[in-house]
Amino acid sequence: MTIPFHPGELDIQARAGVLEQVAAFGQRAIRTYMPDQHREFFAQLPWLLAAGLDVNGQPQASVLWGEPGFAHTPEATLLRVNALPQADDPLAGCLHKGWRLGLLGLELPTRRRNRLNGRIVARDSTGFTVLAEQSFGNCPRYIQARTCSPHQRQAGPSLQGHGLAEDWLSLVRRSDTLFIASQHSGEHNGGVDVSHRGGPLGFVELGQDGRLWLPDYSGNNLFNTLGNLLLEPRCALLFIDFASGDLLHLEARAEILWPANAGHPLPPGALRMVALEPGRWTLRRSRLPLQFGDAEPSPHLPGA
Secondary structure, three states: OOOOOOHHHHHHHHHHOOHHHHHHHHHHHOEOOOOHHHHHHHHOOOEEEEEEEOOOOOEEEEEEEOOOOOEEEEEOOEEEEOOOOOOOOHHHHHOOOOOEEEEEEEEOOOOEEEEEEEEEEEEOOOOEEEEEEEEEEOOOOOOOEOOEEEOOOOOOOEEEEEOOOHHHHHHHHOOOEEEEEEEEOOOOOOEEEEEEEEOOOOOOEEOOOOOEEEEEOOOOOOOHHHHHHHHOOEEEEEEEOOOOOOEEEEEEEEEEEOHHHOOOOOOOOOOEEEEEEEEEEEEEOOOOOEEEOOOEOOOOOOOO
């Protein structure tokens, strides 16, 4: 029996008491190809969340965009993306042939999302092609529904720095959504992941220790992200300002805190916390050429 999880994921699953339950699900749901409904889904999206590794093995998180159909599937094992990162995007140095990549298709109006992790098998001046290694759907919990339409923007400046900065803290404090990139370097069931995290407005808090505290709620129990972070604490966060199109790319080091070692009571609904020490950051003003409507909060949010 082949289990599609690496030691970090299995460790977290065991500690959460879901090891046997998840093993059977993983064998059924995690594939090395995209089913037809996933292929159709990717082709209708105007954006795609992405995670890669830079030359130092540091994960980077970003978003790519284009007219629906810019991401499409020549065959069930391949996803072609006709888009490339802008020059100041931290993902720009991560798209090399043979390198691992994590992709997340997310349709905010319907709260539907599908994952594709694999390796880049082709790269040219217009985009790249990924060979699927793990393809699976994700549960829609904690996704805030938003309408989405094309919207031309005049690109603003790119700011950079290291550690906590008022330049980006205000965005974090008013966010209800983020994306986190993580990785496991092992050949067996390893790879790069990009995952959605959502919560009440301002759900990521700045702790007295200078770290960002991210609550971890109940989900599909696969623990792809936490399993990666257990073995490799380096990660990257992407925050999106859905009003202005600003993109915050933030490198971080993560520590998983269970109730016994969190040091204080967990927020309502949280089962664990992830404490994130901020590192290098890039704030790219007015970049995402999409207009989003007001958020319709997830019915699964604590207190909903």
